[in-house]
Amino acid sequence: MIPTKNPEGKGMGNRVTSFKQQRPQSDHKHMEPQATEDDFWGPTGPVATEVIDREKNLYRVQFPGAGYYHCPNIGLCFVVTREATIEIGFCAWSQHLDKTPLQESHMVAGPLFDIKAEQGAVAAVFLPHFVDLREGQVDTSWFRVAHFQEHGVVLEVPARVEQCYTVLENPSFSPIGVLLRIMSAVGHLIPITSVTLIYYYLNLQDVTLHLYLIPNAEAIQKAIDEQEMRFQFVRIHKPPPVDSLYIGSRYIVSASKNLEIIPKELELCYRSPRESQLFSEIYVGHMDSEIKLKITDKKTGNLKWEALLNPGDLRPAQPMIPAVHKDAPALLHFVDQHREQLVARVTSVDPLLDKLHGLVLSEEEYEEVRAETTTQKKMRKLFSSSRSWTRACKEQVYRALKETHPHLIMELLEQSGGVSVGS
Template sequence: MRLEKPDRVEPHHAVLENPKFSSLGVVFKKLFKLKINTVVLLYRRLRLETPTLHLYLLPNDPSIIKAVNDREVNSKKIEKPPVTLKPLTIGSQVSLNAPKDVTVCPEEMTFQYLDAEKLQQYLELSAEQMQDKFTFCLMNTGTKEIVWKAHLKKGELISEEMDSPVLHPAQGPQPPNSSNMHFIERHREALIQRTTPVEPVLDRLHGSVLTHEQYQKITAKETNPEKMRELYRLVPSWDLRCKNMLYEALMAKIPHLVKDLEGR
């Protein structure tokens, strides 16, 4: 960039006659790809029977890292070397090379630089059974280069559960229930019509009950009733733990509505 001296200055604008602009700027913008220093954060979800991890690939930006730490309040951070082996360009496709007994969803993701206020994408890893130790690598899908590598021991997933025990489907806090139906099933229609706002409730469920894709699909609906109907489409596939977590989210965010319905 360079400063040009205007030919004349008017009250509301400046005039530059016969400017000599170069088209090289456009060429450089096409060719130049900014490399961003990146970090990997790994969290173990608590209160889940199946060992489940969230893996974030983020710009090394303190505000974004803090936002993720705040969001993963129901998780325990697994300390691994966070800095990637090399910077990444925005738009790079990455995938996780993990053992066969580990399920990774989604299989790939695109490295992005999102504002701290936005939801950050992550890879979810889960394993019903796992080895005593395994290694997984984050790879650049295009170049096949290893971006980040870590060793994880089985003890890092199953130890220290005393601080937050697993809730089995038949355990945990039970909502008041005067019939065989769960609270959220008994008051389906009322909750669809009267839950407002819906987003704080969804935020509590994101990552534990709702996947990132499900969360985005629900929040894309225009009205609160439409969002709740979309949420209720998932209820038949839920176990008791998930239903209890929805009840707890409603109690935390809209307690007056829950108490009103319980009094009926």
């Protein structure tokens, strides 16, 4: 027997809503400069996340007081009632799910977290899922949250299901994650949101690409980023598939040129962040012109995703610079490394802001920067929010600068030892 707990969505709803409304929209402009991608964001700004074990993906965070806290890089949100210390780890579904009959009746719909928190400190937890609710094919009543405990697994009906999150109120913790009941009328064809990740390694003029097709789970993307970075592969940011894809379906990877692609077929499946992820390796060789990559459904032949790669896309996003102090990091993003020069030498800020509007800057931030009276004040105002930028945001800023001030960016790249491809 698998007991089911139903909180009926009562009790904490108003308190959760009030905490979410306290979340500041632009307070990060006052933050200290220690913010990192793994930090949680709360009512007073970033809260540092301590890495307990990088290899095992174990983290600890201490929230300073009541409020709503969100970590974009891990994908978790908490509403806490007081100061609280929370430990977060990742588990493999296979180690727990394979021991139950649930694998025949339920589908994994998000990462499996191992969360430890003080009893009563957490009013709500927002667990990420990648099921696509936009097309109306999935009923939110099919969602369950699995708790793997010593005596077995407990399935809990969530208080509510949002587009990207499943919400538990007054939660208890053990290895915990989102499952979806598989209905016989739908079978295994559950639409999910997915992402494509492309990485390149540049060895003189020989280019090698790694292409991933995965469910849209921040924790998996983070693990892949870290793995590829260790092998000196750099990520190229391209839009994800627009249409829903399906877990278990197979997709064909192809290119506009006759390139060596191994393997040419990828199965869209969920693997925990600690497991090796499937990818296609694409040998390009000398890249002197654009290449179009495509992903098509093996069964129907329908085009599901395509992206155009130009030689200019292969410009290193993270130039290496000498460390000034022995304890200083040797690897900085371009916009961090050249902040002073960019503030002093960027001459046309409004076109830059137009490219960042909606991608990096909110409407409020966009208007605040534009309201400054000089270009240098505008750039300082723009960089005042840079402490909250993820690496993806910094990449957007870098690309916008490349388009609006190409000669300045080329000069700064050459100063820092950056590589110019195809120019």
